Amino acid sequence: MAVRKADIWGEGEKAVSHQEFVIQIDFRDRPGLGYDIFELFEKNNIDKISMEAVPEKGMMIKFRSLPGCVNKLFDELKKVDGVLGIRFREHMPYEEREHELRTILNSVSEGIVAINREGKITHINEVACRILHSSVDRATGQDVEELFRAEPPLLTTLKSGKSHSLKECKINTGNKIIRFLTSDRPVLNDRGQIIGAVSTIKDYRQVEEILSRVERSRAITFDSIIHHSPAMKKLVETAKIVARGSSTILLRGESGTGKELFARAIHHESSRASGPFIAVNCAALPDTLLESELFGYEEGAFTGANRGGKKGLFENARRGTLFLDEIGEISPQMQVRLLRVLQEGTIRRVGGAKEIPVDVRILAATHRDLEEMIERGEFREDLYYRLNVIPLKIPPLRERKEDIPIIAQHLLRNIAVKHGKKGIHLTRESLELLMSLPWPGNVRQLENMLERIVNVTDVTEVNPDLLYEWEDLCRSKFNGSLDNKYFSLHIPVNGEWPPLKDIVAQVEKQVLEKVLKTCKSSRQAGRVLGVSNTTILNKMKKYGLEQ
Numbered sequence: 001m002a003v004r005k006a007d008i009w010g011e012g013e014k015a016v017s018h019q020e021f022v023i024q025i026d027f028r029d030r031p032g033l034g035y036d037i038f039e040l041f042e043k044n045n046i047d048k049i050s051m052e053a054v055p056e057k058g059m060m061i062k063f064r065s066l067p068g069c070v071n072k073l074f075d076e077l078k079k080v081d082g083v084l085g086i087r088f089r090e091h092m093p094y095e096e097r098e099h100e101l102r103t104i105l106n107s108v109s110e111g112i113v114a115i116n117r118e119g120k121i122t123h124i125n126e127v128a129c130r131i132l133h134s135s136v137d138r139a140t141g142q143d144v145e146e147l148f149r150a151e152p153p154l155l156t157t158l159k160s161g162k163s164h165s166l167k168e169c170k171i172n173t174g175n176k177i178i179r180f181l182t183s184d185r186p187v188l189n190d191r192g193q194i195i196g197a198v199s200t201i202k203d204y205r206q207v208e209e210i211l212s213r214v215e216r217s218r219a220i221t222f223d224s225i226i227h228h229s230p231a232m233k234k235l236v237e238t239a240k241i242v243a244r245g246s247s248t249i250l251l252r253g254e255s256g257t258g259k260e261l262f263a264r265a266i267h268h269e270s271s272r273a274s275g276p277f278i279a280v281n282c283a284a285l286p287d288t289l290l291e292s293e294l295f296g297y298e299e300g301a302f303t304g305a306n307r308g309g310k311k312g313l314f315e316n317a318r319r320g321t322l323f324l325d326e327i328g329e330i331s332p333q334m335q336v337r338l339l340r341v342l343q344e345g346t347i348r349r350v351g352g353a354k355e356i357p358v359d360v361r362i363l364a365a366t367h368r369d370l371e372e373m374i375e376r377g378e379f380r381e382d383l384y385y386r387l388n389v390i391p392l393k394i395p396p397l398r399e400r401k402e403d404i405p406i407i408a409q410h411l412l413r414n415i416a417v418k419h420g421k422k423g424i425h426l427t428r429e430s431l432e433l434l435m436s437l438p439w440p441g442n443v444r445q446l447e448n449m450l451e452r453i454v455n456v457t458d459v460t461e462v463n464p465d466l467l468y469e470w471e472d473l474c475r476s477k478f479n480g481s482l483d484n485k486y487f488s489l490h491i492p493v494n495g496e497w498p499p500l501k502d503i504v505a506q507v508e509k510q511v512l513e514k515v516l517k518t519c520k521s522s523r524q525a526g527r528v529l530g531v532s533n534t535t536i537l538n539k540m541k542k543y544g545l546e547q
Ligand SMILES: Nc1ncnc2c1ncn2[C@@H]1O[C@H](COP(=O)(O)OP(=O)(O)OP(=O)(O)O)[C@@H](O)[C@H]1O
Pocket: 224, 225, 226, 227, 253, 254, 255, 256, 257, 258, 259, 260, 261, 262, 325, 367, 407, 410, 443, 444, 447
């Protein structure tokens, strides 16, 4: 909104056209307050555009008016019983949320398209627009079939509720063919009904990038692995020793713990450091594409094959390291092909008959429980033993909390430099809060959260309030903690259950105790638990939790 206060009472009065304003009314609630406020808008002939009431924040109203009339409206509003103050705002809260969502959507490298129940596009990011040759304005509200110029897998997902990953799609625009991969998921409401669907889109031109990154310039060494905990010190020491050998290493650990970082550091420390390091995300591509990229192909092996054939990554990684990430995701056929390479030390290109010797060191990684997969018959035991020559298990972040402060500070510094925002730092309270969280997404989740904060705010000091503004932080906190080992129920041994309300009260008290420990104020605890400050204060009194 371009109008400032000075324009309303000062020189701006010359402008007589209607303008849009957003105001915030702080109030003490009472029956009929909303009615009295709206009556004043009616009486002054002012058009309300939208209205939103946020508990403890106030009532936000967007309206259209002649600037001169706003003065009078303010005077009258101030006299309404219950109105505590009025001020201008730049935007409505929903506009701020929309802006925030757009920033997040545009900060990811894949295309995103979301549709509603009717198959109309509700959200689309800039990457998707670039791939699909459209624009946010044109695509928003459009039928998804119109945008994809055919029935896309996203619409099948909307109808069936079934998700699928990495489906190949083609769009014929008349003068060119656009190729991309889509992964589609349904959006469900709390009752499990389909209310929309969302698709992530990868451009085919990006595929090479996803699949293999030959990086000689960015040297990642063991110094890049920030750590402090005894467990990580021991792991890094072991990794340095095994890096110098030539055995296959299997990196285990939850997603985001740093498996790829270790793989790169191991390559750098090895005798193959001057050769290429090629990382392949085995889960990122359909089987046929993965096969032809890894093993290469001969001319005429399939339609679309390059003339003269193409070398595969096993050949390209000669004298270097091939990092097979997400190895637990490969299909049974690929498992057989990979086993052959590891046993024979040779490959055969797709459509070829010649055995080509390979000279690569294999590093593999997975977050999956391969032993359990073997038991279920999903992963070959012989391949497992070939890969698991030297296993290195990276512990999740929640098991090495001492690492959180130095990693967080290191990441924040790097992100701040990248965004040209110097001097940004985490307060001691923030570091304590970060240490108390379970981080199911490990270092990557921590990195993403800090990146979002640096992107969206301009503050130099990151305090717990700011961290709490990021909802996923609060959610992850509970995802990780609300299991039985954190809560106890006292049920009498004779088996007689206490009344339900007493059970609820026992749990409620324990939840409050835990949340209050990590929150600076009752207001913050209220925000985390989605209740008002007053509710928290009353419950603290009820359970004797006041300090
Ligand atoms: N100890 C650490 N010090 C500094 N940065 C780290 C550390 N551990 C992880 N990171 C960073 O966290 C992010 C995720 O790490 P990485 O990609 O290596 O994890 P991963 O285990 O391979 O994840 P996935 O299983 O999802 O592929 C990267 O940006 C990486 O640089």
